[in-house]
Amino acid sequence: MYFSIGFAMEKKQKYLISIIIVLVMVIAGIAVGFHYLTPNQSTPKGNTIIIASSATPSSLDPAVAFDTNSVFFDDQMYQSLLGYGNTTYNGQTVGSLSPVPELATSWTVNPNGSVLFNLRQGVTFWNGDQFNSSAVQFSLDRVIQMKQGGDFHVYEFLNESGIHILGKYQILLVPSAPYPWFLNLFQLWVTDIVDPSFVNAHGGITNDSVNTYMADHAMGTGPYTLNQYGTTQITLTANPNYWGGAPNITNIVYEIVPNPATQQTLLEKGSVNVALNIPLNEMNTVKNYSDVKIKAGPTSSEYYIGLDQNVTPFNNLDVRKAIEYAVNTTNLTQYSTFGYGIGIKSVIAPNIESYIPAFENYTTNLTMAEHYMKLAGKQTGFTTTFYYISGDPIGSAIATILQEELAKINISLTLTPVESATFDFQVGAGTYPMFYDGWVNLLATPDDGMRPLFNAANLGPYGNFAYFNNTTVSKDLISASKQLNLTSRDALYHQVQNILASQAVEVPLFNLENVIPMTDNIHNLYIYPTFDIFIDQASMS
Amino acid sequence: MNSFQKFIIYRVLTLIPTIFGVIIITFLLSRVVPGNPALILIGPEVNKQELLVLENELGLNKPLWVQFFIYLNQLAHFNLGYSYILAQPVNYEISQRFPVSFELAIASLVIAIPVAILSGIYAALRANKSGDHATRVFSLLGISMPVFWVDIVLILVFYTYLGIAPAPYGQISIGMTPPVRITGMYILDSLLTFNFADFLNTSWHIILPAVGLSLAGIATISRVVRSSMLDVLNRDFMRTAFAIGLPRKVIINKYALRNAMLPAITVAAIQAGALMSGVVLTETVFSWQGLGLYAVQAIDQLDYPSVMAVVLISGILFAFFNFVADLLYAYVDPRVRL
Numbered sequence: 001m002y003f004s005i006g007f008a009m010e011k012k013q014k015y016l017i018s019i020i021i022v023l024v025m026v027i028a029g030i031a032v033g034f035h036y037l038t039p040n041q042s043t044p045k046g047n048t049i050i051i052a053s054s055a056t057p058s059s060l061d062p063a064v065a066f067d068t069n070s071v072f073f074d075d076q077m078y079q080s081l082l083g084y085g086n087t088t089y090n091g092q093t094v095g096s097l098s099p100v101p102e103l104a105t106s107w108t109v110n111p112n113g114s115v116l117f118n119l120r121q122g123v124t125f126w127n128g129d130q131f132n133s134s135a136v137q138f139s140l141d142r143v144i145q146m147k148q149g150g151d152f153h154v155y156e157f158l159n160e161s162g163i164h165i166l167g168k169y170q171i172l173l174v175p176s177a178p179y180p181w182f183l184n185l186f187q188l189w190v191t192d193i194v195d196p197s198f199v200n201a202h203g204g205i206t207n208d209s210v211n212t213y214m215a216d217h218a219m220g221t222g223p224y225t226l227n228q229y230g231t232t233q234i235t236l237t238a239n240p241n242y243w244g245g246a247p248n249i250t251n252i253v254y255e256i257v258p259n260p261a262t263q264q265t266l267l268e269k270g271s272v273n274v275a276l277n278i279p280l281n282e283m284n285t286v287k288n289y290s291d292v293k294i295k296a297g298p299t300s301s302e303y304y305i306g307l308d309q310n311v312t313p314f315n316n317l318d319v320r321k322a323i324e325y326a327v328n329t330t331n332l333t334q335y336s337t338f339g340y341g342i343g344i345k346s347v348i349a350p351n352i353e354s355y356i357p358a359f360e361n362y363t364t365n366l367t368m369a370e371h372y373m374k375l376a377g378k379q380t381g382f383t384t385t386f387y388y389i390s391g392d393p394i395g396s397a398i399a400t401i402l403q404e405e406l407a408k409i410n411i412s413l414t415l416t417p418v419e420s421a422t423f424d425f426q427v428g429a430g431t432y433p434m435f436y437d438g439w440v441n442l443l444a445t446p447d448d449g450m451r452p453l454f455n456a457a458n459l460g461p462y463g464n465f466a467y468f469n470n471t472t473v474s475k476d477l478i479s480a481s482k483q484l485n486l487t488s489r490d491a492l493y494h495q496v497q498n499i500l501a502s503q504a505v506e507v508p509l510f511n512l513e514n515v516i517p518m519t520d521n522i523h524n525l526y527i528y529p530t531f532d533i534f535i536d537q538a539s540m541s
Numbered sequence: 542m543n544s545f546q547k548f549i550i551y552r553v554l555t556l557i558p559t560i561f562g563v564i565i566i567t568f569l570l571s572r573v574v575p576g577n578p579a580l581i582l583i584g585p586e587v588n589k590q591e592l593l594v595l596e597n598e599l600g601l602n603k604p605l606w607v608q609f610f611i612y613l614n615q616l617a618h619f620n621l622g623y624s625y626i627l628a629q630p631v632n633y634e635i636s637q638r639f640p641v642s643f644e645l646a647i648a649s650l651v652i653a654i655p656v657a658i659l660s661g662i663y664a665a666l667r668a669n670k671s672g673d674h675a676t677r678v679f680s681l682l683g684i685s686m687p688v689f690w691v692d693i694v695l696i697l698v699f700y701t702y703l704g705i706a707p708a709p710y711g712q713i714s715i716g717m718t719p720p721v722r723i724t725g726m727y728i729l730d731s732l733l734t735f736n737f738a739d740f741l742n743t744s745w746h747i748i749l750p751a752v753g754l755s756l757a758g759i760a761t762i763s764r765v766v767r768s769s770m771l772d773v774l775n776r777d778f779m780r781t782a783f784a785i786g787l788p789r790k791v792i793i794n795k796y797a798l799r800n801a802m803l804p805a806i807t808v809a810a811i812q813a814g815a816l817m818s819g820v821v822l823t824e825t826v827f828s829w830q831g832l833g834l835y836a837v838q839a840i841d842q843l844d845y846p847s848v849m850a851v852v853l854i855s856g857i858l859f860a861f862f863n864f865v866a867d868l869l870y871a872y873v874d875p876r877v878r879l
Contacts, residue, residue: 048715050715052710055838056830056838058626147591152591208594212629212630215629216629230719231637231638231641231830232710232711232712232713232828232829232830233710233711233715253715255710255711255715255828256710256711256828256830257709257710257828258824258825258828258834258837258838259825259826259828261693261826262696262709262710262826262827262828265696265697265700265701265709266708266709266710268701269700269701269708271708271710272710419841420841421840421841421842421843425843457589461592462589462592
């Protein structure tokens, strides 16, 4: 464990010279190696798009995937019967929720809610297997049997007996219960079509269980094929047999870069083309990067201040109303979302069917706020705790502004940031009197936007974190979810929203835009309200 | 059986209850943390019936002692459980990620230990002179600066401004195919497969994170080496050695260093054990998909099996490195043996 340098002078000199020569050769070799063997890191290659994202996808299997990272891959490799259309927002083209043909070329919605799909012919999976109605039946059966991830939306309204093959390229799908948005289910990634032969050759289907092979393998009809799946990098390559024609962008490199600051640095240097997780409070800095642009579009999300009616004093309607009048939601939206929030006046986003600005009467009015505090017997105020997820710059900004605004009516807020998993658990347990939270309306329907949050059957951890229990609202929500007539449905949802407003069930704040910074050479990469991204639509210059 | 062999057996026997203690504490801590992994797994649209089924499937509504014995039984079969978040057995994820962290930790030790020893000796031999002061200031900075801050500064300087470091997204550049997997450590695998392009590229990628991770270790070990060298140099036997005319180099290298290394071995072993848990910040900043990052993601999603596996492995590694330190100590200093 010791070293000894007991050499004679001559030997020592020889050794020193030898060491120096070896070092010089090694350094020279490394330098040559770096020059010739290492790709240029400052600019991305040709038509390869490099995307930085913070997390590994949980599963590539569309029947299992539930997080946006996983759904990203499903969007590139798989397809469902229907896709999403486009619309214009602030002069830019963005994605819309309207269904467009994808693996189905046309469809007919019958009066009973069933849908007859005519399927696209001449489509193959990457391995050459034919796409047809059997593949559709297999894929949907699979979702129903496995009961994983986002499957809940499908097997609640479709069972195996509702899938009828009428021909090689014709299939009739019958809902198990009336559901006005039955057609829209077949836009979701959950209903992406997989190759039956491929799945059966690799584990098949097991009821109530995942297929582990499909977690990191894929076989779809989409514009991209899975090239390499690793823990730091996943690469997709253009499908040469894609029915829609070769996409402009040939390769997608998905780099897992957990740190948002690192993503920002990579984007600034041009080492990535798209960074998916830069926080909104950094967008003003990102805007000033040369060769970088920011694209934004509305989503189906709704962010709000929650008031737990299980906890005193929020079980008092007058207290809740006082807070509605005291909070300046315009200010909160403007300063906390860094310009990327769209103010809302209801419990669902404005782009959702049946939206009405039911909460618009709650304008900022300190006199009214004080009046209701007095009615509640709380004119001297009270102290409570406000919870939000730690590390969320929007939550932090809201907490600070809210503390100042409520101090005007003598409500003293103790601000408590909490780690996200603990937050989700405790808010469901009803231990948080006041909190900032959001709801991403995945199906972009009024049912998905309201039933989980306000139906009495969902009290507590099942989604109704406000512990709101109103018989009329619960009944209306159930009825509306089965009402196929739009006018009648609208009437029910309008009534629900008006009751929620009159009960001051929460303080609706904003719909948060989906904001994606990218390099200037990326074109036609559209932002979808459902957070989907379709690279085959995009091009690179 | 000589005293060293007896010592080894004794230490191995004491290692077993230590590891068992780690298992118990790991299990209890993971159950104390508030949260319901079934809720996280099932997603935001919670169906009551499905939640109950899932809780039953995960064993979450069984008594704690039953859950513990199920866990012990799994461990006995080397089964670390199943990550429902990643839809993969935990064993598989650990096998993919452990080599990544291990490689990074080894690289930082390869930098830290020689630099620390040399700087510690240098400082001791120039005690209270400018060289010593400079070394001590560097040590103070190394201990004080948070590793994530150091990492970010390194990226800023060497990648953003100077452009000589690779982009901080993982172990290998885009466009390079990873080496054929043998150990899972890219540098070693590329050497074993004679893939010199990959060897150069992965070596290039590891430099910055390894340097960032090594700074705190250099600072700590250097200080210990310095103070123990000074202590040894002031001993009577050293004065005697100088007095009888032994060459300075022989006195320093053969007598002083060997005695001064004893505390340094202990500190280096503790640093090595701590490294495996300390890599989490470096892995996050440099996007290395190692055990540390896996732990962060698992904790965030309340992925119990993954959290417990990582904590268990970190605890066992820490115990192992301390075991190695004890053996080295006993080898260097026979007085320590039974």
